[in-house]
Amino acid sequence: MSISPARTAAFDILLRVDHTDAYASELLHSPQYSELSQKDHGLATELAIGVLRWRSALDEQIAKYSAQKLEKLDLEVLTALRMGVYQLQFHSRIPQRAAVHESVELVKRAKKRSATALVNAVLRKLGNQKRDEKPAAENNAHPAWLVERWNREFGLNVTNQICAYNQTVPEIALRISEEAAKQELSTAGINLTPGRILTSANRVDCGEITSTAAFREGRVAIQDEGSQLVAMLVGKGDRILDCCAAPGGKTRIIAEQNPQSSVVPNCAIGMYSAASGTRSLIASGVSIAGSRTSTTPMNTR
Secondary structure (H helix, E strand, O other): OOOHHHHHHHHHHHHHHHHHOHHHHHHHHHHHHHHHHHHHHHHHHHHHHHHHHHHHHHHHHHHHHHHOOOOOOOOHHHHHHHHHHHHHHOOOOOHHHHHHHHHHHHHHHOOHHHHHHHHHHHHHHOOOOOOOOHHHHHHHHHHHHHHHHHHHHHHHHHHHHHHHOOOOOOOOEEEEEEOHHHHHHOOOOOEEOOOOOOOOEEEEOOOOHOOOOHOOOOEEEOOOHHHHHHOOOOOOOEEEEOOOOOOOOOHHHHHHHHHOOOOEEEOOOHHHHHHHHHHHHHOOOOOOOOOOOOOOOOOOO
16 A cells, blocks of 8 residues: 555655744645645645644654654654554544554655654554543643643633644634635635624635635635734834734735835745745735845834
């Protein structure tokens, strides 16, 4: 049985995230993975983002059953183990044999054959285990110090609710720049529902938004309602500095609300973020007056 394209893509993306400053969300929508089927792209997204979301909890489970300490494992081996454990403990519909076998095959593909026995043994031991009922920090992959602080400030019940909510898969929220695009999305099989906090926002009930022309052309953007709200609250100004502007969604809203502004700088920490944000904004028709990562165009006095 060969390795599925979805698992291969997720594995390579997770390695790039660890080796570079790349973002999984950007890589998943890069040209390299555009040929994946909708089903494979969906699984690759679920595996890559799911492993990142639950990584500390996954590592705890691996450490419990591994004969070697985690820090001694090659990154390729640890990544394959994380993917395997994630499938075993978070996806009951994925057959155990597929999760174990393909994780072992990923290790072979990475030229780490000496670790195949370890990967096989750890995953088979975990195969029949259920997730432990543990304190919020461990069961919901949050740092213990943060959970302790929340416990002091909000109490145990509220803290558990915060941790559980943080680990839920977010709904896909959209910002649609033109009404005509809604009908276009409907024709493409995208069902929309109203936003939860903004009348100008929409949520995707079903359908693959990234495959539509409206999304590719920038007339529809995936943007969390909270992110949209923050930009709307900025208000008016002649000169506005957005200090964290990648991939550019908030900057675009600010620019549209301030068409006469002399400058709407696009600043971000890291060259990858800055380049990503600049590309996104230019594609959306926003002119960039400044885009630097190390200096600001404002007089800070």
